[in-house]
Amino acid sequence: MKAKPLPTAKPPVEDAGEMTPLVPTCVVGSFKGGVIKTSLAVALAERMAIAGLTVVLFACDGQEDARNRLGLKPTDPPVVKVSRGAGTIVIAGMPTAQATQFIYREGLAKLGHVDLVVVDTPPVRHGGSLPGVLLFATTDGDDATRNLCSMLRLTPQNTDIVLVRYHIPATRPDPDGWVEEVNAIEAAVGSRDRNLMYLPPIPRADPVKKALDAGQSVWELPRRGRTLEYLTGVETMATVAWKRIHPKTDLPAKPRKAPGYIPGWDEEEG
Numbered sequence: 105m106k107a108k109p110l111p112t113a114k115p116p117v118e119d120a121g122e123m124t125p126l127v128p129t130c131v132v133g134s135f136k137g138g139v140i141k142t143s144l145a146v147a148l149a150e151r152m153a154i155a156g157l158t159v160v161l162f163a164c165d166g167q168e169d170a171r172n173r174l175g176l177k178p179t180d181p182p183v184v185k186v187s188r189g190a191g192t193i194v195i196a197g198m199p200t201a202q203a204t205q206f207i208y209r210e211g212l213a214k215l216g217h218v219d220l221v222v223v224d225t226p227p228v229r230h231g232g233s234l235p236g237v238l239l240f241a242t243t244d245g246d247d248a249t250r251n252l253c254s255m256l257r258l259t260p261q262n263t264d265i266v267l268v269r270y271h272i273p274a275t276r277p278d279p280d281g282w283v284e285e286v287n288a289i290e291a292a293v294g295s296r297d298r299n300l301m302y303l304p305p306i307p308r309a310d311p312v313k314k315a316l317d318a319g320q321s322v323w324e325l326p327r328r329g330r331t332l333e334y335l336t337g338v339e340t341m342a343t344v345a346w347k348r349i350h351p352k353t354d355l356p357a358k359p360r361k362a363p364g365y366i367p368g369w370d371e372e373e374g
């Protein structure tokens with residue numbers, strides 16, 4: 105008698121698609137490197153703390169840069185709490201598996217009350233695959249957008265997506281061009297039934313770069329020119345994130361410390 109192969113019996117696949125975080129969670133992700141994920145994750149966490157929230161920032165990319173941008177030193181402990189405005193940010197570097205354990209299963213009760221989790225992801229496809237979160241998906245043009253599409257095909261239906269376009273001012277996409285890119289992404293990821301939004305393009309700005317390199321908060325910069333465009337983008341991200349926590353109120357305005365922008369005099373160079 106000839107042996108027959110057994111039909112393979114696969115274990116049932118657990119469906120992560122319906123899971124939701126225990127605390128409202130924002131993820132900044134892209135398949136591509138260097139498309140300002142960490143900068144936006146930190147600036148968003150800061151803005152939410154300035155609005156009075158207690159924020160936990162998980163740096164899942166194995167790099168020190170999120171900590172550097174909050175002004176921390178390598179000698180500071182692995183989990184640190186910093187104050188911003190009326191709120192706080194607890195920053196913790198950890199592998200992605202440990203972060204999901206906290207976000208979906210264990211919760212963060214040992215840190216006391218937490219309003220929001222922000223996750224800075226490494227440049228890989230799975231950055232887009234957490235369920236039930238607000239995903240800020242960043243791109244800086246053609247290659248990154250193609251990669252973004254393959255990342256977003258993994259994104260669970262219960263995750264809301266905000267597309268973020270970074271650009272260097274000399275290659276600024278015209279507004280219609282960006283809308284076309286958004287439509288192409290939407291078509292590529294088959295997003296008919298999902299919540300997909302997009303921000304106006306966010307520019308490179310020299311003062312922002314200087315602040316990031318020096319570990320200074322971008323929210324302390326004079327708000328003018330391209331810096332203002334950059335901060336407007338992050339402010340919009342914060343507004344969307346705020347609505348997930350407090351749907352009935354508006355994001356509290358950031359007190360204005362820096363003097364106003366004087367057109368014709370305050371234009372930035374570079």
Ligand SMILES: Nc1ncnc2c1ncn2[C@@H]1O[C@H](COP(=O)(O)OP(=O)(O)OP(=O)(O)O)[C@@H](O)[C@H]1O
Nearest residue numbers: 137138139140141142143227307308309312313316
């Ligand atoms: N608006 C901006 N203007 C000028 N420079 C910026 C701006 N945002 C970020 N940068 C700089 O661009 C570089 C890439 O930014 P960032 O590290 O945030 O990207 P990333 O996507 O997290 O990179 P990685 O894939 O390596 O994690 C950094 O040197 C950062 O200082």
Ligand SMILES: [Mg+2]
Nearest residue numbers: 141142165169
């Ligand atoms: Mg990064």
